[in-house]
Amino acid sequence: MRKLLLSLAVLILPVLSVSVSADNYSIGTGGQSGIYYPFGGALAKVWSDQIDGVNVKAEVTAASVENTIKVVRGDMIAGLAMGNVVLDAYKGEGKFPAKMPVNVLFALYPNLVHAVTTAKSDIKSLADLNGQRVSLGAPGSGTAVTSAALLESLGVDVNAVYLNFSETTNALANGQIDAGFIVGGQGVGAVTQLALTHDIRILDVSAQQQATFKSKYPAYSSYTIPEGIYNKVGSVDTLSVWNVIVVKADLSEDMAYELTRTAFENIDQVRKVVKAADATTLANADSLNGVPLHPGALKYLKTVQ
Missing domain, CATH: 3.40.190.10 (Periplasmic binding protein-like II)
Structure with a gap:
């Protein structure tokens, strides 16, 4: 038995030494x-x-x-x-x-501001978000920081909820919210998947709105999402941040x-x-x-x- 235990120890020790060295x-x-x-x-x-x-x-x-x-x-x-x-x-x-x-x-890589709603919605601009049920992103996320700052700079007051990407798109699909912000890379999966199953609209951030925002938050730049990145969505003028x-x-x-x-x-x-x-x-x-x-x-x- 002692020889067996010694043999096992010889086999185990090298494994332990590798695991503790990392x-x-x-x-x-x-x-x-x-x-x-x-x-x-x-x-x-x-x-x-x-x-x-x-x-x-x-x-x-x-x-x-x-x-x-x-x-x-x-x-x-x-x-x-x-x-x-x-x-x-x-x-x-x-x-x-x-x-x-x-x-x-x-x-x-640059993150892009996606302000997303359904194509059948009456929401056609960021100003139309006033008073609507809007997901600003997950608590503690950059999306929540950006969306809140953008709406504040425009004087738009919403009924805010705080959902992550998948929760936001699910809530949009189910009619539980009117719009939602997703700040992610071009072609971000949550928006791509939603656009394949529902007709969506991504709201433009106008040149004046961009200028107002960037004057206070210089980390951001202007960006245009090309047509066709998302199913049935044309080009979108928006903001980006690295x-x-x-x-x-x-x-x-x-x-x-x-x-x-x-x-x-x-x-x-x-x-x-x-x-x-x-x-x-x-x-x-x-x-x-x-x-x-x-x-x-x-x-x-x-x-x-």
Whole structure:
């Protein structure tokens, strides 16, 4: 029996030594019907496969605000977040009562404001949302921050509910709400799926509305969604803001360098999973103005540019 136990110990010890040698981390994503979740999952796999001693898992969250808070608390090594939320955190504005020690690892892709209603609705413009039942996004999400700020800038008052992407589209399909905001990448799955089963309308943000909003929120840019991206939907004038990887400012320079290097050297693997990663390029890495890149990320970018 003693020999058997010794033999088992010899077999088990190498397994234990491997498991304890890997450092486990999380990357904050979003709901499973958006782009953040598959994007974060693809990055987690690349980092886990390519960086020795690192194991990263993608965590479902309420997205930008939650991810930023958890990164600052040290609960996550990184998180996907909308640039305006990270800028608010860095400056101590909006949802953040004090300046947060955040940096950007690199920019990912632009998020677009989708103000969605059904084609049979009488809602034809953002002004028509006044007094309507409108989903502003999940609590703690960048969508909720953006939609509330946009409506406030226009003086539009709605009966707000707070639903994630899939809840928003389900509520629209079932007539439980009149409209909903989804701030996601071009071709975001929740809007794509809804447009395949229901005739929808995506409301324009007019040039004047964009100018009014951007004067207060300079992290945003103008954007036109081309015709045909969504079934039976023409071109839509709207707003965009870059998504980024947010990290805590005191993340080690070596780790930030490795995360950035590994992501870009294996970005083709990510693009096989997420079409939006086509915009994740070295040229776009520092697209968010106002929040500094982490020194480790900057060190890598300087070696390849």
